[in-house]
Amino acid sequence: KAGVTQTPRYLIKTRGQQVTLSCSPISGHRSVSWYQQTPGQGLQFLFEYFSETQRNKGNFPGRFSGRQFSNSRSEMNVSTLELGDSALYLCASSLASGTNEKLFFGSGTQLSVL
Amino acid sequence: KQEVTQIPAALSVPEGENLVLNCSFTDSAIYNLQWFRQDPGKGLTSLLLIQSSQREQTSGRLNASLDKSSGRSTLYIAASQPGDSATYLCAVRSGGSYIPTFGRGTSLIVHP
Numbered sequence: 001k002a003g004v005t006q007t008p009r010y011l012i013k014t015r016g017q018q019v020t021l022s023c024s025p026i027s028g029h030r031s032v033s034w035y036q037q038t039p040g041q042g043l044q045f046l047f048e049y050f051s052e053t054q055r056n057k058g059n060f061p062g063r064f065s066g067r068q069f070s071n072s073r074s075e076m077n078v079s080t081l082e083l084g085d086s087a088l089y090l091c092a093s094s095l096a097s098g099t100n101e102k103l104f105f106g107s108g109t110q111l112s113v114l
Numbered sequence: 115k116q117e118v119t120q121i122p123a124a125l126s127v128p129e130g131e132n133l134v135l136n137c138s139f140t141d142s143a144i145y146n147l148q149w150f151r152q153d154p155g156k157g158l159t160s161l162l163l164i165q166s167s168q169r170e171q172t173s174g175r176l177n178a179s180l181d182k183s184s185g186r187s188t189l190y191i192a193a194s195q196p197g198d199s200a201t202y203l204c205a206v207r208s209g210g211s212y213i214p215t216f217g218r219g220t221s222l223i224v225h226p
Binding site: 006043048056058090092098100102104105107110 | 158213215216
């Protein structure tokens with residue numbers, strides 16, 4: 001069974017640009033969540049989607065948005081990039097959205113903003 | 115607000131040693147706790163998931179315990195190997211939205 005797939009693996013952008021990251025969950029998984037990882041803040045929750053609906057949202061500005069498609073694939077968009085957005089962006093999938101779900105992570109997208 | 119602390123931040127041990135990694139959380143009303151390992155620049159690999167009703171979980175050389183009343187979990191690694199070198203993170207699900215809160219991790223180096 002294929003794992004969680006994130007594309008692209010690396011991205012270099014300049015300030016002010018926007019970026020879209022993609023995440024394909026494990027087959028059969030319907031929940032996708034996104035996280036930002038930086039040396040300064042550690043791993044922080046961005047948002048979670050289940051059945052094309054946003055279920056939870058972390059404490060990030062509105063420049064960070066996401067969506068989920070009917071096949072459970074998810075995209076995350078960051079508009080008007082800032083230097084501080086440089087980070088490893090991780091997505092995780094789980095069978096469903098709930099308290100007891102096990103998270104499976106992808107390899108991440110390393111975003112550098114210049 | 116849930117806070118998760120992992121001590122020590124870094125650990126260096128010789129191969130073959132048994133070791134314990136710690137994870138502490140402030141709100142004991144958790145749903146579950148999950149241990150991960152992360153290799154440099156990579157994603158997280160799930161190691162063990164302990165539900166709130168469980169006391170421990172085992173997988174191979176790994177054993178994770180959970181004591182909700184004291185707000186602690188430990189990850190025991192037996193007979194450590196150089197391939198165990200990685201950062202180990204714990205994540206706790208709690209609160210009405212069950213959003214996971216992660217610790218900052220323990221960076222482990224096992225030298226031959």
